[in-house]
Amino acid sequence: MTTAFPEQGPLRxxxxxxxxxxxxxxxxxxxxxxxxxxxxxxELRARESQILEANAQDVAAAxxxxxxxxxxxxxxxxxxxxxxxxxxVEAVAGLSDPVGESTPEKLLxxxxxxxxxxVPLGVLGVxxxxxxxxxxxxxxxxxxxxxxxxxxxxKETVRSNTALEEAIQAALRAEGLPxxxxxxxxxxxxxxxxxxxxLDDLVDAIIPRGGAALHRFCVENATVPVIVGGIGVVHLYxxxxxxxxxxxxxxxxxxxxxxxxxxxxxxxALDTLLVDRAALTVLPQIAQSLAAQGVELxxxxxxxxxxxxxxxxxxxxxxxxxGQEFLALTMSLKxxxxxxxxxxxxxxxxxHTDVILTxxxxxxxxxxQDVDSAAVMVNASPRFxxxxxxxxxxxxxxxxxxLHARGPMGLRELTTTKWVVMGDGHTRA
Amino acid sequence: MTTAFPEQGPLRxxxxxxxxxxxxxxxxxxxxxxxxxxxxxxELRARESQILEANAQDVAAAxxxxxxxxxxxxxxxxxxxxxxxxxxVEAVAGLSDPVGESTPEKLLxxxxxxxxxxVPLGVLGVxxxxxxxxxxxxxxxxxxxxxxxxxxxxKETVRSNTALEEAIQAALRAEGLPxxxxxxxxxxxxxxxxxxxxLDDLVDAIIPRGGAALHRFCVENATVPVIVGGIGVVHLYxxxxxxxxxxxxxxxxxxxxxxxxxxxxxxxALDTLLVDRAALTVLPQIAQSLAAQGVELxxxxxxxxxxxxxxxxxxxxxxxxxGQEFLALTMSLKxxxxxxxxxxxxxxxxxHTDVILTxxxxxxxxxxQDVDSAAVMVNASPRFxxxxxxxxxxxxxxxxxxLHARGPMGLRELTTTKWVVMGDGHTRA
Numbered sequence: 048m049t050t051a052f053p054e055q056g057p058l059r060x061x062x063x064x065x066x067x068x069x070x071x072x073x074x075x076x077x078x079x080x081x082x083x084x085x086x087x088x089x090e091l092r093a094r095e096s097q098i099l100e101a102n103a104q105d106v107a108a109a110x111x112x113x114x115x116x117x118x119x120x121x122x123x124x125x126x127x128x129x130x131x132x133x134x135x136v137e138a139v140a141g142l143s144d145p146v147g148e149s150t151p152e153k154l155l156x157x158x159x160x161x162x163x164x165x166v167p168l169g170v171l172g173v174x175x176x177x178x179x180x181x182x183x184x185x186x187x188x189x190x191x192x193x194x195x196x197x198x199x200x201x202k203e204t205v206r207s208n209t210a211l212e213e214a215i216q217a218a219l220r221a222e223g224l225p226x227x228x229x230x231x232x233x234x235x236x237x238x239x240x241x242x243x244x245x246l247d248d249l250v251d252a253i254i255p256r257g258g259a260a261l262h263r264f265c266v267e268n269a270t271v272p273v274i275v276g277g278i279g280v281v282h283l284y285x286x287x288x289x290x291x292x293x294x295x296x297x298x299x300x301x302x303x304x305x306x307x308x309x310x311x312x313x314x315x316a317l318d319t320l321l322v323d324r325a326a327l328t329v330l331p332q333i334a335q336s337l338a339a340q341g342v343e344l345x346x347x348x349x350x351x352x353x354x355x356x357x358x359x360x361x362x363x364x365x366x367x368x369x370g371q372e373f374l375a376l377t378m379s380l381k382x383x384x385x386x387x388x389x390x391x392x393x394x395x396x397x398x399h400t401d402v403i404l405t406x407x408x409x410x411x412x413x414x415x416q417d418v419d420s421a422a423v424m425v426n427a428s429p430r431f432x433x434x435x436x437x438x439x440x441x442x443x444x445x446x447x448x449x450l451h452a453r454g455p456m457g458l459r460e461l462t463t464t465k466w467v468v469m470g471d472g473h474t475r476a
Numbered sequence: 477m478t479t480a481f482p483e484q485g486p487l488r489x490x491x492x493x494x495x496x497x498x499x500x501x502x503x504x505x506x507x508x509x510x511x512x513x514x515x516x517x518x519e520l521r522a523r524e525s526q527i528l529e530a531n532a533q534d535v536a537a538a539x540x541x542x543x544x545x546x547x548x549x550x551x552x553x554x555x556x557x558x559x560x561x562x563x564x565v566e567a568v569a570g571l572s573d574p575v576g577e578s579t580p581e582k583l584l585x586x587x588x589x590x591x592x593x594x595v596p597l598g599v600l601g602v603x604x605x606x607x608x609x610x611x612x613x614x615x616x617x618x619x620x621x622x623x624x625x626x627x628x629x630x631k632e633t634v635r636s637n638t639a640l641e642e643a644i645q646a647a648l649r650a651e652g653l654p655x656x657x658x659x660x661x662x663x664x665x666x667x668x669x670x671x672x673x674x675l676d677d678l679v680d681a682i683i684p685r686g687g688a689a690l691h692r693f694c695v696e697n698a699t700v701p702v703i704v705g706g707i708g709v710v711h712l713y714x715x716x717x718x719x720x721x722x723x724x725x726x727x728x729x730x731x732x733x734x735x736x737x738x739x740x741x742x743x744x745a746l747d748t749l750l751v752d753r754a755a756l757t758v759l760p761q762i763a764q765s766l767a768a769q770g771v772e773l774x775x776x777x778x779x780x781x782x783x784x785x786x787x788x789x790x791x792x793x794x795x796x797x798x799g800q801e802f803l804a805l806t807m808s809l810k811x812x813x814x815x816x817x818x819x820x821x822x823x824x825x826x827x828h829t830d831v832i833l834t835x836x837x838x839x840x841x842x843x844x845q846d847v848d849s850a851a852v853m854v855n856a857s858p859r860f861x862x863x864x865x866x867x868x869x870x871x872x873x874x875x876x877x878x879l880h881a882r883g884p885m886g887l888r889e890l891t892t893t894k895w896v897v898m899g900d901g902h903t904r905a
Contacts, residue, residue: 070823070846070848073848074845074846153867155865155866155867157860157865159856159860159865161866161867164844166848168878168879169848169878247695251877251878251879252878252879266676266699267699270695270696272701272702272877272879273701274879295901298900298901299901301901301903302901302902302903304903305903305904309903309904394499404901415593415896416503417499417503419499419502419595419598419894420894421894421895422894422895422896422897423894423895423896423897424896424897424898424899425897425898425899426898426899426900426901426902427588427897427898427899427901427902427903428899428902428903428904430903430904431586431588431897431899431902431904432895432897436584436586436588436904437584437590437895437897438582438584438590448680448701449597449598449680449681449892450597450680450681450701450703450879450880450892451879451880453892453893453894453895454894454895463878463879463882464882465848465849465850465851465852465882465883466850466851466852466861466866466882466883467844467851467852467853467854468851468852468853468854468856468860468861468866469853469854469855469856470853470854470855470856470857470860471727471855472724472727472728472730472731472833472855472856473731473855473856473857473860474730474731474733474734474738474856474857474859475734475738475857475859475860475862475865
């Protein structure tokens with residue numbers, strides 16, 4: 048069951064080593080964490096030829112195995128990409144370190160003084176698919192937040208990830224730190240992933256990064272707590288008040304276009320446009336700009352009539368086109384009778400990012416209050432739901448669950464707290 | 477599989493109703509939440525005879541079924557206990573409401589304004605054992621934090637819990653709120669619990685309250701995120717510096733005694749005393765006060781020699797006596813060579829509450845920094861690791877995991893946040 052991959056011990060041993068390393072990491076000063084990230088950036092640059100050579104082998108193997116061009120593209124590293132990764136590591140070193148922050152000490156009636164102190168989570172397990180830059184990004188965020196991490200990338204990138212692991216471990220050794228702080232699972236067998244998911248006595252959190260099937264696999268099999276995310280339906284509700292002024296109409300069209308086409312494969316791209324009946328007159332203008340970018344519209348009968356009246360093409364929407372994440376240049380469209388119907392629709396289908404375009408402050412506040420999603424936006428593109436865009440500096444994942452972290456997860460979301468109690472021989476009465 | 481208990485629909489329907497109710501609850505003002513808790517306290521008092529009658533039937537059935545006296549005691553309600561429960565509900569109504577708190581709005585370089593707003597988790601599933609007071613406590617904390625809750629108590633308390641649910645739902649109706657905000661699973665079949673654990677599209681968190689087996693069952697079967705807790709080993713390290721002054725020695729004996737005997741069945745009671753070799757001379761005095769209270773000591777050879785030299789009884793410790801939660805008047809004892817050995821021992825066995833008794837501030841800070849447990853204490857009894865004692869006012873459970881909440885969970889730990897983004901037609905570049 049736990050037969051080792053030739054170069055690595057059983058996963059339980061890997062995790063025990065990570066746990067031991069985590070004890071060193073959790074007490075590191077910010078300065079030492081910055082130093083190790085700078086050492087890592089240097090190692091990445093110094094090992095450029097080795098890393099690119101390993102990556103070229105992965106690419107060749109993927110092509111030989113007949114992987115699609117998009118998949119091969121995602122795993123390919125170029126010199127520029129590698130230098131970009133090194134620069135990202137240095138950027139993480141510039142983020143503020145949440146570890147060690149304390150709440151103000153409170154003197155309680157019993158006489159004890161109580162505070163909480165922010166500490167690393169401990170050992171993270173991160174499971175992802177083919178992009179090798181994730182290996183370095185996640186290692187940098189884990190180290191900067193004082194965590195050890197076990198990385199499980201896609202089987203197509205084992206050579207690249209091994210070369211990147213060597214760079215990361217060399218940086219750790221150079222700074223006098225245990226190299227087991229960052230370990231890559233090299234055995235691509237699914238059983239090893241299952242093993243990782245069940246090491247709840249050693250691993251503090253599992254963070255999957257990938258498609259819905261990967262998240263589901265983790266949720267259904269893990270005994271380690273899982274932070275799911277990155278998956279969800281994005282709605283935009285266009286309120287009648289945002290169409291009274293030609294400038295607003297132009298802005299509405301720009302926001303909808305940005306929401307859908309700036310990066311259609313992203314989880315924060317628009318899926319469903321809800322149009323207030325009072326805004327129906329401007330729908331053709333919006334639809335035209337979408338059609339010009341090749342977006343396929345799937346519309347309800349009322350929107351369909353409106354669009355065909357304006358000589359625009361659209362497909363009739365099926366029920367399954369609502370509450371669906373498209374991740375492509377396709378979106379659904381529905382006319383609603385106003386804010387209440389929009390809110391009911393979003394309550395049934397939303398959880399990720401939802402937007403209202405409105406000039407009415409009371410409508411905006413009702414929307415923000417009622418919509419229960421990771422991010423709620425007024426007059427802005429849902430594409431802003433991203434760690435960089437929301438000011439976190441970097442993100443390890445976007446959580447769409449409610450426990451622990453919601454929305455983009457930066458350094459702080461890789462930490463927890465502990466209670467600190469100071470007494471002078473105090474006993475409980 | 478989902479055959480309904482006569483009086484209740486399938487669990488998925490129960491959860492859907494909870495979800496609908498949660499949408500109303502999440503926007504309730506603090507004033508309305510206070511009002512419903514006061515209504516609940518009134519209902520409990522008004523229904524005293526019905527509730528006690530239902531409880532008497534549970535007690536009689538438990539006795540007829542041959543349940544142990546301790547178990548029967550735990551499920552019994554008295555008029556005084558019921559009035560105490562009503563007073564506790566009113567106390568929860570006096571706690572400060574974390575829902576609606578906002579972080580300061582930040583203007584980001586892109587021009588969007590960003591904040592986070594604190595919101596309820598949504599729908600909680602709480603699974604517990606025989607004490608019916610938990611039904612009301614948890615309902616009050618859930619309602620005050622704006623959450624709907626599905627309660628699954630022990631099968632011995634179904635009649636009591638049904639009577640309490642009627643009181644809670646009457647209070648909800650009286651305040652014009654959906655009674656499905658609080659629902660008790662009346663079918664005691666284990667399959668219903670399994671169903672609840674797997675409703676991850678409807679339930680936001682599972683909080684088990686009970687023994688290790690219940691927590692394990694939830695962790696192994698749930699696809700809903702679980703907050704485990706209440707289980708763990710408690711260590712106290714007595715440093716040589718705390719034995720130089722007779723007052724300190726007296727205090728050390730008092731803290732150890734309080735840690736062990738004030739409530740031996742509690743999860744925050746002492747399990748293992750680690751004695752610095754330099755403090756060995758005072759061990760007999762401490763052991764004597766423990767023995768006087770009937771505490772059984774299981775000691776390593778060095779401590780055993782010391783105790784028998786002082787004419788005191790102890791048993792030789794087995795390896796399994798370390799890292800064990802006793803929940804009884806038994807504890808283990810080990811002599812260590814100083815702080816480093818104590819820290820290594822705690823790193824291997826601790827996660828709940830760990831205490832150092834010391835006069836040396838540097839040793840204290842090293843202990844607080846290095847020990848990675850839910851609560852770390854200096855010169856205080858571990859029995860202070862409790863929601864009431866740490867100033868939370870009330871607790872729904874004590875978490876010993878690291879995600880989301882760690883240590884006692886009060887109202888704030890029943891909430892999450894959402895991102896709020898304000899723009900003026902902003903798009904992502």
